[in-house]
Amino acid sequence: MFTSLYIHVPFCEKKCSYCSFYSVVEKNKIDSWLENLEIEARLYKHEPRIKIKTLYIGGGTPTVLKISHWRELLRIINENFDLYYLKEATAEANPNSLTQELINFFLKNKFTRVSLGVQSLNDYELKILGRIHDSKIALCAMELVKASGLFLSCDLIFAIPGQTLRTWAKSLKTVIKFADHVSTYQLTLEPDTPLGQELNNQDLNESGYKFYRYAQYYLPQKNFLQYEISNFAPEGKECRHNIAYWTQADVIALGPSAVSYVNGVRYKNPELLEKYFSPDLIEREELSPREREIEKIILALRTKWGLNRSELLPEAKKILDSLPQDLFIKSGNRIALSPRGMRLGNSIWCELIGL
Numbered sequence: 001m002f003t004s005l006y007i008h009v010p011f012c013e014k015k016c017s018y019c020s021f022y023s024v025v026e027k028n029k030i031d032s033w034l035e036n037l038e039i040e041a042r043l044y045k046h047e048p049r050i051k052i053k054t055l056y057i058g059g060g061t062p063t064v065l066k067i068s069h070w071r072e073l074l075r076i077i078n079e080n081f082d083l084y085y086l087k088e089a090t091a092e093a094n095p096n097s098l099t100q101e102l103i104n105f106f107l108k109n110k111f112t113r114v115s116l117g118v119q120s121l122n123d124y125e126l127k128i129l130g131r132i133h134d135s136k137i138a139l140c141a142m143e144l145v146k147a148s149g150l151f152l153s154c155d156l157i158f159a160i161p162g163q164t165l166r167t168w169a170k171s172l173k174t175v176i177k178f179a180d181h182v183s184t185y186q187l188t189l190e191p192d193t194p195l196g197q198e199l200n201n202q203d204l205n206e207s208g209y210k211f212y213r214y215a216q217y218y219l220p221q222k223n224f225l226q227y228e229i230s231n232f233a234p235e236g237k238e239c240r241h242n243i244a245y246w247t248q249a250d251v252i253a254l255g256p257s258a259v260s261y262v263n264g265v266r267y268k269n270p271e272l273l274e275k276y277f278s279p280d281l282i283e284r285e286e287l288s289p290r291e292r293e294i295e296k297i298i299l300a301l302r303t304k305w306g307l308n309r310s311e312l313l314p315e316a317k318k319i320l321d322s323l324p325q326d327l328f329i330k331s332g333n334r335i336a337l338s339p340r341g342m343r344l345g346n347s348i349w350c351e352l353i354g355l
């Protein structure tokens, strides 16, 4: 059995003003988090051990961990899972805490990618987001990864208050000089965040449209093809770990707030630093065969590969047929979203979710 493994590192230097992910700033709790992580990982220890094909260390900010923590983390993973067949290993990083020492550690330990939270290369926008790095630090971090030979993926955010098409274009243009993969996300204002409260939870959807459209226009010209709603990469450099989510493959996720998907059942760990894996605290959601089918359609339509029309439920087929046909690309029996369809993806999911 092959699966993907995600580890949530719930620590950050400081909370960014828009962030609603589960992370804390108390780094003195890293040791007890690792102890709990080991107990959770042992629950998956079988003989033979589960074979991991993709590994993703995300957060939070994994690069706040010291090398000694990273060693401990890899010991825990190696003792409980089989990494022999590993095809891809990603470490998420923030520009201010990514060091040459960490890069050397990644190189020595089978990591293949670094996913860097650049977010913007405009200092004013970074300030609005409450990031602790500035554009110079982000550039240094990108150079560091590029020079190492590891694949570099950069996250960028659009629809930041005050952002213009010019600053967005500049961030994109600079990032692709270094990156092998770009993920673009629209800023969403969550009510429980300082930025959400400050801006009264405005809906930025409309203001985001032009930025997204520009990314769709610009990046493919530079050979960064849109292979998923938020992701662009040259052919062959797509993120395999994320493809596991979009194809409903099994993903074991460890750590507080982590969400696993195994055999059609979703398990969500609570947002707690300790004992978050106690069975009575984990939310369990078993999808019915029909829910799995609908989810499969929605996930497949997020990607450029789409799906075979014969895999569509008759009701889903009817809905897709009733929508403007320029939202789709059809080739042979396959159907996928066109760039316009990707822009209007949310409305299409709303139609399908109600099935």
Ligand code: SF4
Binding pocket: 011, 012, 013, 014, 015, 016, 019, 020, 021, 023, 059, 060, 061, 094, 117
């Ligand atoms: S670094 Fe990432 S996870 Fe941490 S607070 Fe900022 S956005 Fe949230």
